[in-house]
Amino acid sequence: MSHSHPTADGAATPIADDPNLAVLTGVDYSIGGKEIFRGLDIGIRRGAVTAIMGPSGTGKTTLLRLITGQLRAAAGSVVVDGRDVASLDRRELYALRRKIGMLFQNGALLTDLDVFENVAFPLREHARLPERLVRNLVLTKLHAVGLRGAARLMPQQLSGGMARRVALARAIVMDPDILLYDEPFAGLDPISMGVVMRLIRSLNDALGISSVVVTHDVREISQIADASYILSDGRVVASGTPTELREHPSPIVHQFMEGLADGPVSFHYPAPDYRGQLLDRSEVA
Amino acid sequence: MRPSRAIDLSTGLFVLLGFAAILFLVTQITNREFSLRSETYRLQAQFDNVGGLKAGAPVSMAGVTIGRVESIGYDMNLFKAVVTLRIDANYDQIPNDSDASILTAGLLGGQYIGISPGGSDESFRDGDRVEFVQDAIVLENLISKYLFSQAGSRDSNAEAPATTE
Amino acid sequence: MTGLPGELIASLGGFLERLGAMTRFAGQVLWQSPAALLRPRLVVEQVYNSGALSLVIIMTCGLFVGMVLGLQGHDLLQRFGSEEALGTGAALSLLKELGPVVTALLFAGRAGTALASELGLMRATDQLSAMEVMAVDPMRRVVVPRFLGGVISMPLLTAVFIAVALFGVQLVGVQLLGVDQGQFWSQMRGAVELGDVAEGLIKGLVFGVACSLIAVFEGYNAQPTAEGVGRATTRTVVISAVVTLVLDYILTVLML
Numbered sequence: 001m002s003h004s005h006p007t008a009d010g011a012a013t014p015i016a017d018d019p020n021l022a023v024l025t026g027v028d029y030s031i032g033g034k035e036i037f038r039g040l041d042i043g044i045r046r047g048a049v050t051a052i053m054g055p056s057g058t059g060k061t062t063l064l065r066l067i068t069g070q071l072r073a074a075a076g077s078v079v080v081d082g083r084d085v086a087s088l089d090r091r092e093l094y095a096l097r098r099k100i101g102m103l104f105q106n107g108a109l110l111t112d113l114d115v116f117e118n119v120a121f122p123l124r125e126h127a128r129l130p131e132r133l134v135r136n137l138v139l140t141k142l143h144a145v146g147l148r149g150a151a152r153l154m155p156q157q158l159s160g161g162m163a164r165r166v167a168l169a170r171a172i173v174m175d176p177d178i179l180l181y182d183e184p185f186a187g188l189d190p191i192s193m194g195v196v197m198r199l200i201r202s203l204n205d206a207l208g209i210s211s212v213v214v215t216h217d218v219r220e221i222s223q224i225a226d227a228s229y230i231l232s233d234g235r236v237v238a239s240g241t242p243t244e245l246r247e248h249p250s251p252i253v254h255q256f257m258e259g260l261a262d263g264p265v266s267f268h269y270p271a272p273d274y275r276g277q278l279l280d281r282s283e284v285a
Numbered sequence: 286m287r288p289s290r291a292i293d294l295s296t297g298l299f300v301l302l303g304f305a306a307i308l309f310l311v312t313q314i315t316n317r318e319f320s321l322r323s324e325t326y327r328l329q330a331q332f333d334n335v336g337g338l339k340a341g342a343p344v345s346m347a348g349v350t351i352g353r354v355e356s357i358g359y360d361m362n363l364f365k366a367v368v369t370l371r372i373d374a375n376y377d378q379i380p381n382d383s384d385a386s387i388l389t390a391g392l393l394g395g396q397y398i399g400i401s402p403g404g405s406d407e408s409f410r411d412g413d414r415v416e417f418v419q420d421a422i423v424l425e426n427l428i429s430k431y432l433f434s435q436a437g438s439r440d441s442n443a444e445a446p447a448t449t450e
Numbered sequence: 451m452t453g454l455p456g457e458l459i460a461s462l463g464g465f466l467e468r469l470g471a472m473t474r475f476a477g478q479v480l481w482q483s484p485a486a487l488l489r490p491r492l493v494v495e496q497v498y499n500s501g502a503l504s505l506v507i508i509m510t511c512g513l514f515v516g517m518v519l520g521l522q523g524h525d526l527l528q529r530f531g532s533e534e535a536l537g538t539g540a541a542l543s544l545l546k547e548l549g550p551v552v553t554a555l556l557f558a559g560r561a562g563t564a565l566a567s568e569l570g571l572m573r574a575t576d577q578l579s580a581m582e583v584m585a586v587d588p589m590r591r592v593v594v595p596r597f598l599g600g601v602i603s604m605p606l607l608t609a610v611f612i613a614v615a616l617f618g619v620q621l622v623g624v625q626l627l628g629v630d631q632g633q634f635w636s637q638m639r640g641a642v643e644l645g646d647v648a649e650g651l652i653k654g655l656v657f658g659v660a661c662s663l664i665a666v667f668e669g670y671n672a673q674p675t676a677e678g679v680g681r682a683t684t685r686t687v688v689i690s691a692v693v694t695l696v697l698d699y700i701l702t703v704l705m706l
Contacts, residue, residue: 068583097585108580111571125586167580289491292498299502303606306613310545310647313635 021046021178021210022067026076029062036062038234040076044178049204049211051221054231055256055265060214061105063231064180067212068100069093081177098126101171102180107163109155109170115142116151119170126174141169145199161192168199178210179203185217193217197224218257222246230256232264324374325352326411330385330398331365336421337396338387344370344398351376354398370398372409380405386419396421475667478589479597486594496599500561500662504607507560508553512611515552516618519543523619524627533629537638540619545642545650549612551698554657556611557604558690562665565596566686569669570679578670593670597662604658605651612650649705653698660697661690 022044029037036059044050044067052060065071066078069085078085080096088096109118119138123129129137142148145165155163164184171179181200185193201224204211215221221228222242230238230245230253238245238253246257255263271277335357344352352372360367372379382403389396403417487493519540527533572578572592581588623629665686672682 070579070582094585094587097583100583102580102583104576104580106575108576110577110580111575122584122586125584125591170584289495292495295502296494296498299505299603300497300606302505303501303603303609306606306609307647307651309613310609310650311644313639 019045022078022080022212024063024066024073024076024078027066027073027078028075029059029066029071029073031062036234037073040231040234041236042229044210044212045227046210047204047208048226049200049213049224051225051228052212052214052231053216053218053221053228053256056216059234060231061182064102064182064212064214067178067180068097068102098122098174099177100180101174101176101178103164103167103171103182103184105183105186107155107160107167109158109163109167111155113155114151115147115153115155115158115166118155118166119173121170122174137173138169141173142166144172144203145169146195159192161188161195164188164192164196165199168196168203172203172207175207176209178212181211181213181215183215184213185215185220193220200224218259232256325371326374326377326409327355328370328372328409328413328415330368330370330415330418331360331363332368332387332418332420333365334420334423335366335368336387336423338368338398338421339395342395342397344372344385344400346376346379346400346402351400368398370415378408381407381409381413382417383409383415384417384419385415387421389422471671472663472667475670476663479594479663479666482590482594483598486590486598489595492591492595493598493602496595497602498599499564499596500557500599501603501606503564504557504560504603505610507556508607508611509614511552511556512614513618515548515611516540516544516615516620517622519548519615520619520622520627524623524629533623533627534633534637536619536623536629537634538641540623541616541638541642542646544612544615544619545646546653546702547698549615549650550608550653550657551694553608553611553654554604554661554694555691557600557607557658558661558665558687558694561600561603562661562686562690563683565600565662565665566669566672566683567679569593569596569666570672570682573670573672574674574676574679576674593666597666600662600665601655601658604661605654608650608654608657652705653701656697656701657694660693664690664693 020043024040024042027037027040028035029040040063042052042063052063054060062071066073067080067085069078069080069088072086081099083092083096085093085096109115110121113121116138119141120134123134123137139148139151142151145168147162147165147169150158150162150166155166158166184196184200188196197220200211200213203209213221213225225242228239228242228245229236232252238248238250240248245253248254248257252264254260255265261267338354338357340354340356342354343350344354352370355369355371358367358369359365370385379400380403382405383400384403386399386401387396388399400415409415520536523536523539524533527535527539569578569592572588578588578592581591620631620634624631624634668682668686668689669679672678
């Protein structure tokens with residue numbers, strides 16, 4: 001899959017013609033001395049569902065935070081909607097974030113508000129709308145995720161899947177241009193997983209937005225993704241459509257896509273020689 | 286949002302209670318006369334020894350507080366302590382031959398200035414000096430007075446032991 | 451450098467780092483405080499959270515502190531034959547020391563831990579991060595109102611504590627031990643100045659600022675795990691107690 005990058009000064013390509021909504025170029029990021037990304041190149045196409053996959057601990061959530069500007073890359077550039085995120089001041093950053101919706105792994109609903117108020121939260125904070133309009137907007141979004149009837153429940157009363165759907169309603173209430181999903185399938189039963197899958201795809205198409213799904217549920221995401229990236233060791237090791245990835249020659253991609261227990265990601269944690277350790281009497285437990 | 290009305294009510298009650306407590310503390314347990322906001326006039330008194338008298342101590346007549354000690358200074362030329370008194374203007378008929386003594390309130394109490402009225406027809410004016418003063422009672426002086434009087438009477442009078450209270 | 455000296459230096463460095471972080475945090479909170487007052491609803495909710503919900507414990511403890519003070523004070527003064535000074539002694543010690551300090555410690559235990567654990571939980575469940583992504587500043591929406599709620603509540607709680615405690619002193623001294631009621635109150639009135647009341651309230655306010663700030667800082671910066679939240683609440687109480695007592699000494703020196 002070829003992705004085009006904006007030119008070095010970041011403004012040459014008119015925004016409307018740029019097929020990419022967000023581009024990460026040569027991004028380096030470390031935390032606490034541990035290197036997470038090294039020369040990362042990723043392009044998020046407009047209007048498509050893009051999957052970011054990889055073994056655990058490859059910093060996939062960190063990637064999302066780089067897009068929202070909550071974290072700053074040590075090197076390289078993160079360009080969202082034609083603007084370099086690192087160059088934005090606080091007000092511009094907050095303006096950008098209003099166009100981004102994010103679904104957190106555990107929903108991250110505000111625990112002291114009920115479902116309705118949670119979904120209404122961005123509206124109340126950013127827009128001064130008449131109450132009737134707020135009510136209609138909130139109920140519409142809740143209906144889109146199938147939870148209009150749960151409007152008055154408290155987050156503590158919701159199941160994991162329901163909480164995530166409410167969070168999704170909240171993420172779309174401001175009609176964002178881009179939706180970020182952090183492990184949306186984690187810990188769900190098959191039915192809920194099917195529901196979330198369907199919602200991701202239908203919302204993406206119906207609302208004309210771009211979606212980025214960070215996950216390691218290969219089977220689920222393969223059914224709905226338009227393009228995928230597989231990360232390992234802080235870099236992209238493969239990219240393409242799900243079909244292309246399944247036929248990818250790289251062994252780590254193969255191990256990941258097929259869910260093999262052993263391969264480039266070793267089954268055994270580094271340990272001394274097995275026979276030697278068993279026979280070694282000096283190491284008495 | 287219904288629960289918020291209960292919260293507002295409770296918070297309002299709490300704040301009210303808090304202010305009521307503050308009001309109680311301020312009015313019920315402090316001196317009735319906060320400070321002499323009314324007009325006042327000054328008097329001066331010179332003492333050889335002010336003992337433990339402090340600025341802010343009350344000035345009273347017949348036990349009623351009529352003013353405060355404004356400041357205590359030391360005059361290098363007179364070698365005396367100079368105490369400035371602020372008297373409530375309502376009490377403007379204190380005879381100008383009254384005397385000011387430094388007294389102690391109770392066993393643990395602080396020291397204050399007590400004014401005993403004299404017999405003069407004229408009253409004190411702003412800036413007058415109180416002529417007749419009684420210094421603070423210093424315990425050591427009292428003891429040595431007692432000892433000396435004991436010694437004196439023993440010399441002069443062998444049998445009868447002098448009883449000095 | 452290993453061993454004890456190395457550890458001491460490391461912990462000193464950690465302490466200084468934390469102190470610096472807390473100072474910067476305090477600056478941000480104070481800077482954003484006036485703006486937060488424009489959303490009175492949030493502040494009112496937090497005054498309820500920190501103040502109204504602490505009333506019961508404050509009043510109960512106040513009553514018992516007062517009663518103990520009455521008993522001890524009476525016993526002590528009896529040795530000098532000055533039982534009538536009970537009112538004075540109790541009022542002054544409550545106003546200047548016991549009231550603000552005990553209230554602050556109770557506040558740290560009840561309201562401080564609540565604030566720390568709420569914010570810590572929000573941190574651990576990504577609620578604060580979610581707010582950031584929704585372009586809502588969590589400082590302004592969540593942190594500063596809690597800080598202001600605590601600051602407003604503390605002086606009020608201190609006043610209530612002292613008032614209830616005085617009632618307790620009177621209950622024991624006058625009703626139980628036979629101190630003359632008139633003497634009790636008139637001696638008190640004679641000795642207590644407006645400045646003493648102000649001293650107590652000022653201390654209450656300063657302790658309120660300190661304890662609220664500590665609670666909010668610990669919660670906001672808690673590690674996003676269950677143990678992290680627990681540790682944050684423990685630290686809140688411990689640090690609040692130490693800081694309160696240190697500030698108490700400093701304020702007393704300044705105000706005497």
